[in-house]
Structure formats: structure tokens, C-alpha cells
Amino acid sequence: VNTKISKTTSDNLKKEIAALPTDLILIIIDHNISSLYSKVLNLQEIEGKKVIVWKAPDGEKVKNIKEYESCVEYFLDKGIHRKTHLIAFGGGATSDFAGFVAATLLRGIKWSVIPTTLLAMVDASIGGKVAINSKEVKNLIGAFHKPENIWMNYKFLETLPPEEMKSGKGEILKYALLEKSIHDLVIKDAQMEEIINACGSFKLKLTEEDFQETGKRKILNLGHTFGHALEKIYNLSHGVAVLWGMAVMDIIYNQSKNLNVIKELKSKLSIDEEKSPWIKRDFPMEKIIELVKKDKKMVSNFDLEVVVVHEIGKPDLKTVDLETLANDVSKVQNELKNLSL
Numbered sequence: 182v183n184t185k186i187s188k189t190t191s192d193n194l195k196k197e198i199a200a201l202p203t204d205l206i207l208i209i210i211d212h213n214i215s216s217l218y219s220k221v222l223n224l225q226e227i228e229g230k231k232v233i234v235w236k237a238p239d240g241e242k243v244k245n246i247k248e249y250e251s252c253v254e255y256f257l258d259k260g261i262h263r264k265t266h267l268i269a270f271g272g273g274a275t276s277d278f279a280g281f282v283a284a285t286l287l288r289g290i291k292w293s294v295i296p297t298t299l300l301a302m303v304d305a306s307i308g309g310k311v312a313i314n315s316k317e318v319k320n321l322i323g324a325f326h327k328p329e330n331i332w333m334n335y336k337f338l339e340t341l342p343p344e345e346m347k348s349g350k351g352e353i354l355k356y357a358l359l360e361k362s363i364h365d366l367v368i369k370d371a372q373m374e375e376i377i378n379a380c381g382s383f384k385l386k387l388t389e390e391d392f393q394e395t396g397k398r399k400i401l402n403l404g405h406t407f408g409h410a411l412e413k414i415y416n417l418s419h420g421v422a423v424l425w426g427m428a429v430m431d432i433i434y435n436q437s438k439n440l441n442v443i444k445e446l447k448s449k450l451s452i453d454e455e456k457s458p459w460i461k462r463d464f465p466m467e468k469i470i471e472l473v474k475k476d477k478k479m480v481s482n483f484d485l486e487v488v489v490v491h492e493i494g495k496p497d498l499k500t501v502d503l504e505t506l507a508n509d510v511s512k513v514q515n516e517l518k519n520l521s522l
């Protein structure tokens with residue numbers, strides 16, 4: 182399957198779904214999206230199709246085994262068949278969850294996404310990595326299962342809370358470090374829609390070239406080694422945690438050379454974030470190591486792979502063992518302690 186990303190409008194969404202080659206549609210919809218848009222869009226009534234809707238708890242609350250069980254049992258109870266098409270309607274949490282349901286129901290049914298957050302539009306809905314969380318660590322129970330369609334409707338961003346907008350912008354900043362043309366778009370104040378498109382196409386291309394993440398797709402993990410741990414320790418949104426993760430990597434492995442670029446991009450994107458969450462305190466390396474050990478980026482019991490950007494648009498992968506990493510961090514404790522962007 183190659184995923185098709187297309188722009189659409191609220192009016193056209195119904196037509197897109199009506200054109201799917203199936204008589205049975207399942208919709209997994211984020212609770213808040215349901216309250217905001219169900220009545221207006223009326224996707225539960227599509228001519229010529231039976232539509233079964235499962236309302237998901239909002240955001241991350243859906244990504245666990247209990248909700249997974251409740252959702253699949255609900256659909257199976259209603260009766261589904263091999264040609265059923267599932268639609269994820271919400272942010273990245275909803276698409277991660279729904280994609281995992283689609284990957285496992287009847288050993289895999291087709292699915293599509295209507296992303297409603299900035300983060301889902303530029304990142305989470307693209308590439309077919311789908312997952313739910315284990316009790317302690319995110320995304321450990323999952324699969325690779327690409328969606329057929331991603332229907333982009335920027336209108337949804339009008340109701341997105343500012344903190345969620347900021348999270349998506351953090352991921353955009355990541356793309357700007359990975360790809361020079363995206364960097365240039367941000368610097369020259371291009372329209373947000375143009376930037377979203379560029380990020381989406383960049384990720385789609387990478388994930389098509391390396392679907393199972395054995396090679397170059399790994400660069401997308403820039404900032405994530407520390408990011409995932411910081412997200413958990415300080416209860417940060419995903420993109421903001423990635424932003425701090427990238428800054429920390431730059432300090433450790435690039436002599437802080439890109440910190441000014443990160444600052445400039447941050448200001449161009451109007452990301453309202455300045456002092457690091459640990460400002461004036463020690464960087465929480467022990468806690469981070471505990472969490473990193475459980476993360477998927479470990480490639481053996483001791484080693485993990487990290488992404489380093491020495492020059493904008495030219496990321497490198499580097500394998501480090503945890504002891505060396507802790508040691509490298511201790512060498513830059515002072516810079517980390519005073520880190521502001």
C-alpha cells in the first residue's frame with residue numbers, strides 16, 4: 182500500500198468516505214472531536230454504507246489494552262467482514278490506536294485517517310507505525326500498518342488548544358533541522374499550510390523508502406531518545422519534549438553549534454517556550470536512563486541509537502552505550518543546567 186495524502190474540505194469528507202470500495206465503515210472518533218464535529222459533519226450517515234462508530238476517550242487515554250479490548254469486542258459484536266474499512270478521526274493518539282485496531286482485526290483491514298491535530302497532520306498519521314502503550318512505557322505494543330488515505334482539512338486546527346498547537350510546532354522544528362528545504366520555508370515565513378505539506382511529504386517519502394525502520398527512517402527519531410523520557414518526567418506535550426530533546430543532543434554531541442538555529446526556528450514558529458523544565462537544577466540523567474532502558478531505541482542491552490545533526494539537513498545516526506552517554510552528559514552538566522532557548 183502507498184498512502185495517499187490529499188487536501189479536503191469538511192463538505193468533501195463525506196464524499197471521500199462514500200467513494201471507498203466497501204459497504205461497511207468503522208469510525209473511531211476522539212471524544213472531543215465527536216463533541217465538536219459529529220453533528221456538523223454527520224459522518225455516521227453515508228449513503229449506501231453501514232457505519233459503526235466507536236467513541237474513544239480523548240487523546241492518550243485511549244492507548245491501552247483495556248480500551249483496545251473494549252473497542253474490538255464492540256466492532257466484532259456488531260459483525261464485520263474482510264472488506265471493512267476503518268477510519269481514525271482525531272489526533273495522533275486516536276490514529277495510533279485505530280491503526281493498531283485495523284492492523285489486528287481479522288489480521289488486518291484497510292484504514293484511513295482524518296487527522297485533527299497539527300502533530301497528527303505532520304507526523305503521527307503518516308508512516309504506518311501504530312501502537313498502544315504498556316503500563317509504563319509508550320508505544321510498546323504495536324505494528325506497522327499503513328493507512329490508505331490521509332485526508333487533510335486544516336479547518337480542524339481552528340479549535341485545537343494552544344498547547345497542542347505548540348506540540349505540533351515542536352515536530353515541525355524537528356523537520357526543519359532534518360531537511361534544508363523545510364528549514365528555508367520556516368525561515369522565510371511561508372504559510373503554515375505549505376509547511377505542513379512539506380513536512381508530510383518528507384515523512385511520507387522517508388517511510389516509503391524504509392517502512393520497517395531499519396535504516397534512514399530512524400532519523401525521524403531526532404530528539405526522541407531524551408524526548409520520550411522528558412515527556413514522562415515533566416509531563417510535557419510530545420513536540421515540546423522533542424524540542425528539548427533536540428537541544429540537549431546538540432549540546433552533548435555538537436558543541437551547541439545548532440542552538441542558535443533552534444532558537445531562530447523556535448521564534449519563527451512562535452513556539453512559546455523558553456526555560457528548560459529542569460532550569461537551574463541538575464539534568465535528570467538517572468531517571469532518564471531508567472526510562473531509556475525500556476525504550477524501543479535500545480538495540481542491545483547496553484547500546485542505543487541516537488540521531489545527531491551536525492549540519493542542517495544532514496543528520497547522522499550514532500550508536501552509544503548507556504554508560505558513555507551518561508558520561509557525555511556529565512561533561513556538559515553546566516550548560517544543561519542553564520539551558521534556555
Ligand SMILES: NC(=O)c1ccc[n+]([C@@H]2O[C@H](COP(=O)([O-])OP(=O)(O)OC[C@H]3O[C@@H](n4cnc5c(N)ncnc54)[C@H](O)[C@@H]3O)[C@@H](O)[C@H]2O)c1
Pocket residue numbers: 211212213214217239240241244271272273274275277297298299300301304305306307308309310311319320337338339340341342345348419
Ligand atoms: N505513529 C507515529 O508515527 C507517531 C508520531 C508522533 C506521535 N505519535 C503519537 O501521537 C500521540 C499524540 O498525538 P497528538 O499530539 O495529535 O494529540 P492527541 O491525539 O493526544 O490529542 C490531544 C488533545 O487534543 C484534542 N484534540 C484533537 N484534535 C482537536 C481539535 N481539532 N480541536 C480540539 N481539540 C482537539 C484531543 O481530544 C486531545 O484531548 C502520542 O500518543 C504519540 O505517541 C505517533
